[in-house]
Amino acid sequence: MNIDLKNLTITKAHSSFIKGEYTAMDLASAYLEEIKKKDGEVHAYLEVFSDVLDQAKKADEVIKSGKAGLLTGIPISIKDNILIKGRKASAGSKILENYTATYDAIVIEKLKKEGVVFLGRTNMDEFAMGGSTENSAYGPTKNPIDIERVPGGSSGGAVASVASNEALVALGSDTGGSIRQPASFCGLVGLKTTYGMVSRYGLMAMGSSLDQIGPIARTVEDVEILFNAIKGNDLKDATSLKNTDMKNNSDSKKTKKKVGVPYDFLNIDGIDKDVRDSFNESVEKLKKLGHEIVKIELPNLKYSLAVYYVIVPAEVSSNMARYDGMRFGERVSGENGIEDYFLSREKGLGKEVKRRIILGTYVLSAGYYDAYYNKANLVRELIRDDYKKAFEEVDVIITPTAPNVAFKIGEKVNDPLQMYLEDIFTVPINLAGVPAISVPSGFKTIDGKKMPIGLQFIANHSCEEVLFEISKNFLCE
């Protein structure tokens, strides 16, 4: 069975299932074959599930009965911080090496109802802390386009699985760019959803006020299909949006959009020349497509990273408190109960996790709380207000997704601050809670390899539809 995986989409696969051109079993086997061939080198997966073909067989029965939905039999990879009942979930950490999930995340529950085929769990920076997947306790994932480079992160395994045809689509999570930046580094489409749009129940928390689950795929259409399957209000997530707040308030009939460009924010140091040139070409392309380009100002966005690297460690230091070796995960026994904590956390947690816990403990400690945490929350509100004002004038805002193309493995690993600065364009979106999508927009040729560049479209709260429309138009989908 020869299936063209490189150009496959959800709708194409679905139509082939219905027409009987191939079965879900055939497709799952084709992906397992690719995984066998490539994953030794790429290392997108931490585990390929042993029951993939059984799942596909069940999907085939549903297809035969005529009750198949668009996602029935679609092979998908899941980031290792999203729980699937009865399967291991380690979040790329040693402390959860042997942890088995005791319940399904809401997104998984929804996908199970659709009859998808879960291929396996993908590699990630430990507890999603990082931008290169080098912080995984199980070794880095490689960029399938140039294996000497990082795939981005923290959803590096998720993105690499799709980019190397080891999965049709993937679910990742995005706290400060963890879906969009790797999508940009590997030439794919990745969506960070509106905060509260997709339930976080069953997603291991990192920065709870920022985390969102989102889809990764080759096309905007596939991302949209997955988004519609996983979104929705959920009582088990206390920050879930009400259904009335999930309504798209934009004028979706308007095909020509007003596109805001924050030129002042784009003049910061450290943006690669080719990324800037590619961005300018994208602006011209949007003009040619009939969209109106408007210069906008987002004056407080320059503080985004400073705000982010106070709020995230603060939330991390609280969220990581549960990994203490007591009720689940790895326990290292000491002289007494307190020493058990110290030893379990010493052995089970990695360097970046410890760094953020210590930093978070500092910014939340008495005497510093006002100067750091409270101030960061105030500036976060100012950033939110910047977007609010901008969206009174424009339908969508564009920036590059990342200031550089994928860097080499090991290049930034010893300089955490440099690594953090790579998130400059993605972090403000999470602080404001608005949705954003990264789409491939160009290449930079280095060492004979065409490294992808991404363009980020940003819309107002609950206006994902606007993102789908304009990015399909931009990509001529």
Place this chain on the structure above:
Amino acid sequence: MLDIKDIEKLATLARIKLTDEEKKSLLKEIDPILGYVAQLKEVSGKISDVRNAGEHRNITRSDEKANESGTYTKELVAEMPESEGNYLKVEKIL
């Protein structure tokens, strides 16, 4: 500027044991990060009062329809590092 004693105190508060090597490297890495986030001190400004959909707020529900006792016990106990019957086993505290 932090010193090694500060790192030790924070590590104790966070219940993490660090080697001397780790303390030194954390100190070296955390100082530039704190230097960078210090730019927040220069910001001042007003916030408009209208809030929209992405705002963080508490959503409460009534405390009812709890699951029946024992529904998840088996799975949860299976994940415990040490257990006895349906109890979690830990070192003596007192």
